[in-house]
Amino acid sequence: MASSPARSDDTVTMNFGSGPGALPRAALLAAQEEFLDVEGSGMSILEHSHRGSVYDRIHEEARALFRKVLDLPASHEVLFFQGGASEQFATVPMNFLRPGDRAGYAVHGVWGEKAVQEATTWAPLAGAEAPVVASSQEGTRYLRVPSAAELGAFSGSLRYVHTTTNETIHGVQWHAEAIAAAVPAGVPLVCDMSSDFLSRPTDLSPFALTYAGAQKNVGPSGLVVAIVNADFAKECRKDLPRIFRYDVNLKEKSLVNTPPVFSVYLTRNVLRWLDAEGGLPAMAERNTAKAKLVYDALESCGGFYTVPVERAARSQMNVVFGLPNAQLDMRFLAEAKTRRMVGLSGHRSVGGMRAALYNAVPLAWAEALAEFLVDFAKRAG
Amino acid sequence: MASSPARSDDTVTMNFGSGPGALPRAALLAAQEEFLDVEGSGMSILEHSHRGSVYDRIHEEARALFRKVLDLPASHEVLFFQGGASEQFATVPMNFLRPGDRAGYAVHGVWGEKAVQEATTWAPLAGAEAPVVASSQEGTRYLRVPSAAELGAFSGSLRYVHTTTNETIHGVQWHAEAIAAAVPAGVPLVCDMSSDFLSRPTDLSPFALTYAGAQKNVGPSGLVVAIVNADFAKECRKDLPRIFRYDVNLKEKSLVNTPPVFSVYLTRNVLRWLDAEGGLPAMAERNTAKAKLVYDALESCGGFYTVPVERAARSQMNVVFGLPNAQLDMRFLAEAKTRRMVGLSGHRSVGGMRAALYNAVPLAWAEALAEFLVDFAKRAG
Numbered sequence: 154m155a156s157s158p159a160r161s162d163d164t165v166t167m168n169f170g171s172g173p174g175a176l177p178r179a180a181l182l183a184a185q186e187e188f189l190d191v192e193g194s195g196m197s198i199l200e201h202s203h204r205g206s207v208y209d210r211i212h213e214e215a216r217a218l219f220r221k222v223l224d225l226p227a228s229h230e231v232l233f234f235q236g237g238a239s240e241q242f243a244t245v246p247m248n249f250l251r252p253g254d255r256a257g258y259a260v261h262g263v264w265g266e267k268a269v270q271e272a273t274t275w276a277p278l279a280g281a282e283a284p285v286v287a288s289s290q291e292g293t294r295y296l297r298v299p300s301a302a303e304l305g306a307f308s309g310s311l312r313y314v315h316t317t318t319n320e321t322i323h324g325v326q327w328h329a330e331a332i333a334a335a336v337p338a339g340v341p342l343v344c345d346m347s348s349d350f351l352s353r354p355t356d357l358s359p360f361a362l363t364y365a366g367a368q369k370n371v372g373p374s375g376l377v378v379a380i381v382n383a384d385f386a387k388e389c390r391k392d393l394p395r396i397f398r399y400d401v402n403l404k405e406k407s408l409v410n411t412p413p414v415f416s417v418y419l420t421r422n423v424l425r426w427l428d429a430e431g432g433l434p435a436m437a438e439r440n441t442a443k444a445k446l447v448y449d450a451l452e453s454c455g456g457f458y459t460v461p462v463e464r465a466a467r468s469q470m471n472v473v474f475g476l477p478n479a480q481l482d483m484r485f486l487a488e489a490k491t492r493r494m495v496g497l498s499g500h501r502s503v504g505g506m507r508a509a510l511y512n513a514v515p516l517a518w519a520e521a522l523a524e525f526l527v528d529f530a531k532r533a534g
Numbered sequence: 535m536a537s538s539p540a541r542s543d544d545t546v547t548m549n550f551g552s553g554p555g556a557l558p559r560a561a562l563l564a565a566q567e568e569f570l571d572v573e574g575s576g577m578s579i580l581e582h583s584h585r586g587s588v589y590d591r592i593h594e595e596a597r598a599l600f601r602k603v604l605d606l607p608a609s610h611e612v613l614f615f616q617g618g619a620s621e622q623f624a625t626v627p628m629n630f631l632r633p634g635d636r637a638g639y640a641v642h643g644v645w646g647e648k649a650v651q652e653a654t655t656w657a658p659l660a661g662a663e664a665p666v667v668a669s670s671q672e673g674t675r676y677l678r679v680p681s682a683a684e685l686g687a688f689s690g691s692l693r694y695v696h697t698t699t700n701e702t703i704h705g706v707q708w709h710a711e712a713i714a715a716a717v718p719a720g721v722p723l724v725c726d727m728s729s730d731f732l733s734r735p736t737d738l739s740p741f742a743l744t745y746a747g748a749q750k751n752v753g754p755s756g757l758v759v760a761i762v763n764a765d766f767a768k769e770c771r772k773d774l775p776r777i778f779r780y781d782v783n784l785k786e787k788s789l790v791n792t793p794p795v796f797s798v799y800l801t802r803n804v805l806r807w808l809d810a811e812g813g814l815p816a817m818a819e820r821n822t823a824k825a826k827l828v829y830d831a832l833e834s835c836g837g838f839y840t841v842p843v844e845r846a847a848r849s850q851m852n853v854v855f856g857l858p859n860a861q862l863d864m865r866f867l868a869e870a871k872t873r874r875m876v877g878l879s880g881h882r883s884v885g886g887m888r889a890a891l892y893n894a895v896p897l898a899w900a901e902a903l904a905e906f907l908v909d910f911a912k913r914a915g
Contacts, residue, residue, distance in 0.1 A: 166577050170581070173582060174581060188562065188569065189559075197557065200549050200551070200555060201551075202554060202877065235617045237616070242775070243777050243778065270776070274775050278773065374584065375756040375793075375794030375797055392655065392658065393655065393659075394628075395651070396618075396620050410618045411553070411620075411749055414554055414755045414756070415754050415756065416794070
């Protein structure tokens, strides 16, 4: 790696942005090193055919590494899509709603709302019913996951139930195990796991379909990873354009058309790093420690910071918090920037502050943020 | 650039692959150089938010450069999509076919066939009629563009006519100007320009919508560039999932959801190179010279090589040719490889040989290929 221009630790920016977010340096360095000549081919990975042997090995290695780190059962397959999780919001109802069908949507944030919106728009085109929604919204806010009472809306026959694990904007996290236990048994379970995918060991076997936009813990934007029960995929509608059909993607091993070659390549690099670091148990341990540092710091300041989300639903990935007023917001962000901490402003739709603590955020960054939080409160409080 | 591991000219591989294909070295070198630290931000471009100022400048520069090099009229806008041209095969009929509508498809190769297939599948869901097809297919082959007689099928009221400029697999090219002159006036003209987009100056003003998968002359796979007449985009169906609507993409300036950040970034680099090289007139001059070198070499060998496509329709981008038998195919590819020429085998669906001469293929590679063609024929003929 001697010839590679390295980013020195002294000048690194601590990226707390919620996505696209920080990526493991090892994955980036490996890509930079061989950027013009991948595997001695004399060509950039960007110039390789998706039908050639170099890309084929990368594609299969990435699929195998997903299978390994997630410890997938034989019933489930790894698929790649484009278009972001937002496109899955549309293609899930397109694939699975037939005339007269109805789906259930559990919602605890904006991404779940968007999934409902696309399904509601699609339903009439499929001759299906509008979705049933179980939402934890209170006023304009989401501070917890849906309650058992709210999920009681899921009575009767449902084609599938769609859920979200981690709501990136509101910082509300619902663990996959809790979702699987909370929704009606026997209904295919679909889940958008974009922003906590690969952050902890997760049993995906109860899920018919999970998907994740790569640009949080997985890799660059432009790639969606889906883990699908093959039998469920094969139940999709066959009267759809081929490009959207899960069964076609399954059969073609995600090479229906040209895949986002570089995004898969870099994701492969991230998975190599994740595997070498100890896999999902190691990620979970580190992510738990990072989140504890930051939430503890926020709560140690005598109420200077508000932490709106209910304790049990606080996200380990996206820590949402508030300062006493907008003037202090500005000062906080400006001081953070002088400490090379960026990406801390909340989503424009909710305001306030937000710190993403994805897999690639080192413990040292969480320590630095915790220290800054306490120091700032002392001086400004 | 001193710290950057450079690919020496002596070891470079001559990539004649038809896509993903060769990219300009200047665009790749610039990306490698700042791969860990784009614009002094201390972060990789892969780690930047699509809502942040660094990416926003890149996004807008790419859009502006497309507008500049294509000399776009004010009526037309630049949009970015994911999913490849194959997804546009589906989203075009989704957006524009209403109940009772019928579209026309002119076909002179496999990509046009695929567009017909998706539109035919979609039409019943929209309550629309099956498309009218004008095809130049003879037996299993395409050796020319559709004739005036074949295009006579486009009578009556059509919602749009869909065409293709360059058929990558069969090596049959139909210039945009000829398309615009050949199809019925007054019908919105849609065109898949994936494999000759940006290869020559082209007046896009007669086209309601053109689109191109980036992985030929534009940039990495995972990005589609569409040039749309804004009034036409606004005519799309409003009862579709938002993610597919051209009017929504137009309004949101291609930031409906997270775009493929790195693909747009690298495309920006390619456009900077293209502009600095003299824009589309310079590309056209070079591409014409490269294609002449290779076709002349093929024809100078006394019939050793077959060049099936009609002279007037021969593609400047993808030169399709054949050798006398399969044994010579193998020997040709093996000898080419020892000269560091790769990507020369024809598409698996048609066999034979194919050489892509995209913008990033230097004249010197075409000269080397021409020399090899003549030499090989002398020795093997």
